[in-house]
Amino acid sequence: MIFGATSPVWFLGFDLILELIFFLVTGLIAWYAYRIHRLTGYRQYKRWSTGFLFVALAYVVNALTNLFLYFELKENGLMVSTLGELTRIYNVGLLIHMLFFLAGYVILVFVSLRVDDARLSPLLLFLIAVTALASLPFSWVFELATIMLFLYLIILTAKNTRAHRKKTVHSSRCNQLVIIGFSILLLGQLAYLFLPLWSISYVVGHVLELLGYAALIASMTIILRRK
Amino acid sequence: MKKKRSQLEVIHDMLSSVQAKGGRIKPTHLMYKSNLSYKMMQEYLATLLERGLLAEEKDKDNKKIYTITDKGLTFLFEYRRMTEFTEAFGL
Numbered sequence: 001m002i003f004g005a006t007s008p009v010w011f012l013g014f015d016l017i018l019e020l021i022f023f024l025v026t027g028l029i030a031w032y033a034y035r036i037h038r039l040t041g042y043r044q045y046k047r048w049s050t051g052f053l054f055v056a057l058a059y060v061v062n063a064l065t066n067l068f069l070y071f072e073l074k075e076n077g078l079m080v081s082t083l084g085e086l087t088r089i090y091n092v093g094l095l096i097h098m099l100f101f102l103a104g105y106v107i108l109v110f111v112s113l114r115v116d117d118a119r120l121s122p123l124l125l126f127l128i129a130v131t132a133l134a135s136l137p138f139s140w141v142f143e144l145a146t147i148m149l150f151l152y153l154i155i156l157t158a159k160n161t162r163a164h165r166k167k168t169v170h171s172s173r174c175n176q177l178v179i180i181g182f183s184i185l186l187l188g189q190l191a192y193l194f195l196p197l198w199s200i201s202y203v204v205g206h207v208l209e210l211l212g213y214a215a216l217i218a219s220m221t222i223i224l225r226r227k
Numbered sequence: 228m229k230k231k232r233s234q235l236e237v238i239h240d241m242l243s244s245v246q247a248k249g250g251r252i253k254p255t256h257l258m259y260k261s262n263l264s265y266k267m268m269q270e271y272l273a274t275l276l277e278r279g280l281l282a283e284e285k286d287k288d289n290k291k292i293y294t295i296t297d298k299g300l301t302f303l304f305e306y307r308r309m310t311e312f313t314e315a316f317g318l
Contacts, residue, residue, distance in 0.1 A: 039278075
């Protein structure tokens with residue numbers, strides 16, 4: 001699978017910008033969670049920060065891979081002699097992206113589940129690696145895995161927030177935005193599921209991801225602007 | 228029935244008590260003001276001292292007093308945002 005086969009030609013370049021936006025949003029959440037960890041010392045914030053950092057790195061890897069391929073194709077065009085090499089580079093980038101993305105969201109789900117057992121790490125790493133490797137020839141494996149992770153995140157976020165004692169108007173609105181954000185991200189992954197059938201799914205997936213992360217950044221903006 | 232306070236809330240209550248007393252407080256006052264048992268207070272004090280949110284000093288009678296640090300003041304300033312972040316993401 002070579003890039004371009006997944007994206008409509010007119011969308012090339014836009015996806016790169018969107019991926020950088022996703023990196024900035026997830027990076028901001030990772031930074032703020034780490035800031036709370038520095039102040040309080042509580043591990044769940046550090047783990048939450050690590051989860052979002054991995055997701056941010058996943059988008060950087062994706063953007064860098066696409067950027068390299070755009071320039072390579074712009075310079076040399078699509079030649080049969082370099083097709084194999086470009087596909088290899090694309091697959092390596094895709095594999096690293098999937099590993100970071102899955103690891104990030106698995107960490108977020110486990111923090112939400114309040115599971116903190118280091119003995120699970122090797123098993124999870126193995127499952128993440130197997131899922132990512134299986135996703136190279138069958139991209140639906142990755143999409144189904146991420147849909148499942150988002151489903152867990154949505155349910156757990158709603159459940160955990162209900163358990164909090166004090167709820168201000170602001171935090172309820174922020175919580176709703178977070179749940180809406182994760183739900184739209186789930187729909188985005190659902191759209192990517194149809195990528196082998198329609199290349200427009202790539203655009204729909206990216207737009208939905210943009211809306212999902214817009215909801216998350218709206219929530220973060222309300223929180224950070226609070227005095 | 229009232230739910231248990233979260234760890235962040237307990238830390239906030241303790242630091243607020245110190246701040247309300249002008250930034251310095253005796254251990255017994257801290258215990259009453261923050262509504263904690265002696266055992267719980269000792270546990271939280273150890274955590275706050277370790278994380279640099281409070282500092283231990285001696286008064287002129289050589290008795291322990293606790294003072295709020297700059298990091299502790301930052302915690303109080305950030306508390307609202309931190310709780311909203313925690314509630315928003317269901318942490």
